[in-house]
Amino acid sequence: MAVYNLTVNNKKVKVDVEPDMPLLWVIRDFVGLKGTKFGCGMAMCGACTVHLNSQPIRSCQTPISVVAKNAKITTIEGIGDSQLHAVQQAWIDEQVPQCGYCQSGQIMSAVALLKTTPNPTDEDIDAAMSGNLCRCGTYDRIRKAIHKASDSIKSSAGVGGGK
Amino acid sequence: MTSRRNFLKTTSLTTFGFALGVSSFAKDATLKKITPAIVSLEINPFIIIDTAGNITLVNPRPDMGQGSTQAVPSLLAEELEVSLEKVKIVQSDGKGKYGDQTSGGSSSVRALWQPIRKAGAAAREMLTQTAAKRWNVSTTECFAQDGKIVHRGSGKSLTYGELADDASKLEIPKNPKLKEAKDFKIIGKYNKRLDVPERVTGKAVYGLDVDVPGMVYASVLHSPMLHGKIASIDDTETKKIAGVLQVVRTERPMPHRKSEAVAVIATNWWAALKGKKALKVQWDNGDYEKTLSTQKYFDATYEAARKEGINYEEKGDFSAKYASAKQKTEANYETPFLSHAPIEPENAVVHVKDDGTVEIWAPVQGPDWALRDVCGYLKVKPEQVKINVTLLGGAFGRKAYHDFLLEACHLSKELKKPVKVTWTREDDITQGPYRPGMLSHMQGFVENGKITGFHHHAIGESIAGQVFNGLKDDEADPWLTGEISPENSKYNFATASKVSWTNVKTDIPVVWWRSVYASNFGWGQECFIDELAHLTGKDPLEARLAILSDERFRKVLETLAEKANWKEKLPEGQGKGLAVFRSFDSISAACVTVSRQANGVKIDKVVSVIDCGYYVNPDNVKAQTEGNIVMGLTAAIKDGITFTNGVCDQTNFHQFNLMRINEAPKMEIHIIDSGANPGGVGEPGLPPIAPALGNAIFAATGKRIRKLPFDITNLS
Numbered sequence: 001m002a003v004y005n006l007t008v009n010n011k012k013v014k015v016d017v018e019p020d021m022p023l024l025w026v027i028r029d030f031v032g033l034k035g036t037k038f039g040c041g042m043a044m045c046g047a048c049t050v051h052l053n054s055q056p057i058r059s060c061q062t063p064i065s066v067v068a069k070n071a072k073i074t075t076i077e078g079i080g081d082s083q084l085h086a087v088q089q090a091w092i093d094e095q096v097p098q099c100g101y102c103q104s105g106q107i108m109s110a111v112a113l114l115k116t117t118p119n120p121t122d123e124d125i126d127a128a129m130s131g132n133l134c135r136c137g138t139y140d141r142i143r144k145a146i147h148k149a150s151d152s153i154k155s156s157a158g159v160g161g162g163k
Numbered sequence: 164m165t166s167r168r169n170f171l172k173t174t175s176l177t178t179f180g181f182a183l184g185v186s187s188f189a190k191d192a193t194l195k196k197i198t199p200a201i202v203s204l205e206i207n208p209f210i211i212i213d214t215a216g217n218i219t220l221v222n223p224r225p226d227m228g229q230g231s232t233q234a235v236p237s238l239l240a241e242e243l244e245v246s247l248e249k250v251k252i253v254q255s256d257g258k259g260k261y262g263d264q265t266s267g268g269s270s271s272v273r274a275l276w277q278p279i280r281k282a283g284a285a286a287r288e289m290l291t292q293t294a295a296k297r298w299n300v301s302t303t304e305c306f307a308q309d310g311k312i313v314h315r316g317s318g319k320s321l322t323y324g325e326l327a328d329d330a331s332k333l334e335i336p337k338n339p340k341l342k343e344a345k346d347f348k349i350i351g352k353y354n355k356r357l358d359v360p361e362r363v364t365g366k367a368v369y370g371l372d373v374d375v376p377g378m379v380y381a382s383v384l385h386s387p388m389l390h391g392k393i394a395s396i397d398d399t400e401t402k403k404i405a406g407v408l409q410v411v412r413t414e415r416p417m418p419h420r421k422s423e424a425v426a427v428i429a430t431n432w433w434a435a436l437k438g439k440k441a442l443k444v445q446w447d448n449g450d451y452e453k454t455l456s457t458q459k460y461f462d463a464t465y466e467a468a469r470k471e472g473i474n475y476e477e478k479g480d481f482s483a484k485y486a487s488a489k490q491k492t493e494a495n496y497e498t499p500f501l502s503h504a505p506i507e508p509e510n511a512v513v514h515v516k517d518d519g520t521v522e523i524w525a526p527v528q529g530p531d532w533a534l535r536d537v538c539g540y541l542k543v544k545p546e547q548v549k550i551n552v553t554l555l556g557g558a559f560g561r562k563a564y565h566d567f568l569l570e571a572c573h574l575s576k577e578l579k580k581p582v583k584v585t586w587t588r589e590d591d592i593t594q595g596p597y598r599p600g601m602l603s604h605m606q607g608f609v610e611n612g613k614i615t616g617f618h619h620h621a622i623g624e625s626i627a628g629q630v631f632n633g634l635k636d637d638e639a640d641p642w643l644t645g646e647i648s649p650e651n652s653k654y655n656f657a658t659a660s661k662v663s664w665t666n667v668k669t670d671i672p673v674v675w676w677r678s679v680y681a682s683n684f685g686w687g688q689e690c691f692i693d694e695l696a697h698l699t700g701k702d703p704l705e706a707r708l709a710i711l712s713d714e715r716f717r718k719v720l721e722t723l724a725e726k727a728n729w730k731e732k733l734p735e736g737q738g739k740g741l742a743v744f745r746s747f748d749s750i751s752a753a754c755v756t757v758s759r760q761a762n763g764v765k766i767d768k769v770v771s772v773i774d775c776g777y778y779v780n781p782d783n784v785k786a787q788t789e790g791n792i793v794m795g796l797t798a799a800i801k802d803g804i805t806f807t808n809g810v811c812d813q814t815n816f817h818q819f820n821l822m823r824i825n826e827a828p829k830m831e832i833h834i835i836d837s838g839a840n841p842g843g844v845g846e847p848g849l850p851p852i853a854p855a856l857g858n859a860i861f862a863a864t865g866k867r868i869r870k871l872p873f874d875i876t877n878l879s
Contacts, residue, residue, distance in 0.1 A: 034372035035365015044816035076365035099228030100362025101556025126825035137793025139827035
């Protein structure tokens with residue numbers, strides 16, 4: 001066991017866990033944030049996607065010992081601040097989720113995509129989102145919602161809308 | 164979670180109010196009034212309006228993504244003249260008073276369409292009568308609007324809360340007048356699902372998210388050959404792992420048999436999983452290494468295809484007519500075993516308490532079935548069991564099979580504490596149960612440019628037989644033979660037709676998978692109709708319409724032809740294929756367009772049409788159909804489940820690949836407003852997808868594919 005000081009969603013937390021424990025289980029069972037999901041345990045489904053310093057990572061394959069001391073971890077509970085993130089709002093507008101279980105991971109991947117590619121094409125979306133499985137088959141709506149979120153982020157930033 | 168305990172507290176201890184129960188889900192469901200005193204005895208509390216005007220509905224269909232948490236309250240809100248937001252939902256707990264409670268067979272709206280609306284209409288009439296009496300006016304001068312009864316002349320109004328207590332003293336009208344479809348404000352209209360926000364913020368609570376005080380975590384080592392017996396356990400390394408509490412022999416109870424297993428119990432699940440990986444268990448596998456083989460199973464099905472099966476029905480002496488037919492053909496169509504692979508793996512928390520009561524938190528499709536299985540397994544009475552159904556992170560049939568739940572029951576009873584069992588993806592994929600792989604042996608003939616003879620010989624394992632031990636050896640499995648009969652397909656084979664069945668058994672556990680056998684047999688039926696259509700020399704659409712007089716089928720196909728621009732001339736190398744299949748009282752057809760690309764094809768577009776009769780939310784019908792397109796294509800072109808030398812060849816998503824976003828084609832869904840009784844929505848869109856794809860590939864390349872799955876990038 002070892003003590004780790006983490007910053008999760010801008011809050012400092014301290015956990016005492018085995019060094020090889022994946023970040024996923026630290027977040028879920030020790031920090032107590034259940035929005036990040038377990039799906040495969042081998043980075044094949046993306047349900048466990050969180051941001052480490054704004055980069056999307058598969059938390060099921062990230063041992064806590066490799067998470068740097070000052071790293072900022074962001075989970076689905078932390079992207080919206082006081083209100084919904086534009087991506088979350090677009091997910092509601094397009095009624096994307098069915099069961100919803102994979103959607104935390106989908107949204108984390110989409111938020112990261114829009115940070116680096118504010119104006120994504122369908123091909124950009126396919127490339128960035130192909131690591132996230134959805135067994136309910138919501139892919140068509142995910143594409144639409146990402147375009148919608150892109151528009152809404154641009155218009156709220158005052159840089160003009162349109163695709 | 165909204166706990167059932169809180170719900171009962173507020174409803175039974177608030178001794179004023181109004182409650183209506185529905186005694187059954189039959190169409191002629193009788194309504195029963197529950198006086199507050201009886202509510203505390205918990206008899207049929209389905210719908211409760213309290214004196215504050217709060218409306219509570221006990222929802223008897225768990226939500227696994229199919230939208231029951233919107234569809235069911237919509238039926239009530241419509242008749243009660245309230246907005247959807249006004250209806251608070253509490254999930255039923257499996258007790259018999261709530262009737263059938265299993266999300267399966269695309270049944271939610273089909274089964275509840277009449278009874279819930281009837282309850283809502285009865286309540287509306289009773290509230291109206293109460294208000295009219297108070298104002299000393301005729302009920303015809305009063306109407307319900309937005310949670311109030313309004314007097315037309317004066318405009319005065321009383322809220323449902325103000326009326327509830329007195330209304331509850333009235334006789335319940337036996338035949339309340341249901342609203343006419345033209346007056347619907349919610350049913351059939353676009354409405355956002357109110358539980359979407361919690362599913363995009365991480366707040367939704369699935370089974371995997373349940374923690375209860377004092378809980379320990381279990382990871383279960385299952386028999387790699389499914390039914391092997393434990394010869395020895397070496398847990399030396401396991402016990403060295405920090406957090407591991409103990410190692411116990413346990414079992415995996417399936418409906419038809421139990422398998423031996425070893426559980427690692429720990430203070431957290433990661434430790435339990437590490438402990439499981441460190442176990443050294445020797446298994447006595449008997450002859451499973453030789454017998455558990457999908458190759459051997461399919462060999463047996465092809466062998467059976469060369470013989471006569473058991474007839475389900477035969478019209479016009481098919482065999483003799485086929486023997487003498489001049490234009491005829493036959494073919495075998497194969498579909499693989501498949502894993503449901505919901506992204507939330509199987510899991511359950513169970514606490515078998517010292518006083519003999521049992522509390523459960525689990526993602527189960529049917530708390531009623533779960534209750535039955537738990538009572539049977541633990542030998543307890545229903546009143547000793549409390550089931551808290553969580554949201555389901557996908558299910559597709561898998562979570563109505565309770566091996567994972569009973570594992571947790573067994574362990575909690577043994578350990579005398581709450582236990583959370585969480586399966587790994589590897590458990591999910593390697594252990595089953597699976598959709599059974601099946602073979603369709605098809606024979607047919609053509610006379611005078613028309614398909615007039617058709618035989619579907621369905622071959623493989625019987626779900627009813629294996630899961631329920633419910634099939635005699637000399638009986639054709641009615642679950643599937645009914646579905647592929649001309650009575651269901653509505654094809655009029657003028658000369659002769661036959662449906663037959665051969666049961667090829669397997670020790671590989673099988674169960675229903677989204678759309679059940681329709682997902683297997685739509686493939687054989689609709690690809691073979693396409694083959695026969697080409698034999699007639701007609702276009703596959705025309706050849707179908709020539710033998711279909713059923714108006715709804717014709718409308719579905721004609722709409723598909725129009726929306727998918729079926730008649731357009733395509734460039735060389737592009738092709739369209741179509742298929743139609745009726746399941747769960749709905750008719751769905753699909754048209755797939757493909758283009759040749761290197762050695763394979765690319766799917767350009769899928770257009771789907773569904774006639775599901777009356778429906779609640781068109782957007783949800785579309786969403787379910789989109790899901791069916793993706794799942795249907797996945798079943799056709801991604802991985803199947805195979806067993807070699809006794810073990811499953813696939814272990815996780817790197818070998819059991821699912822369709823990803825970059826592979827998902829453009830799709831378009833059209834709904835037919837037939838005004839028929841509601842049919843299913845969650846499943847009927849799936850069966851036509853694979854055959855429409857197969858037929859499109861034939862149109863584009865001339866290559867006829869008869870075995871699923873196949874590699875779409877390499878058809879040579």
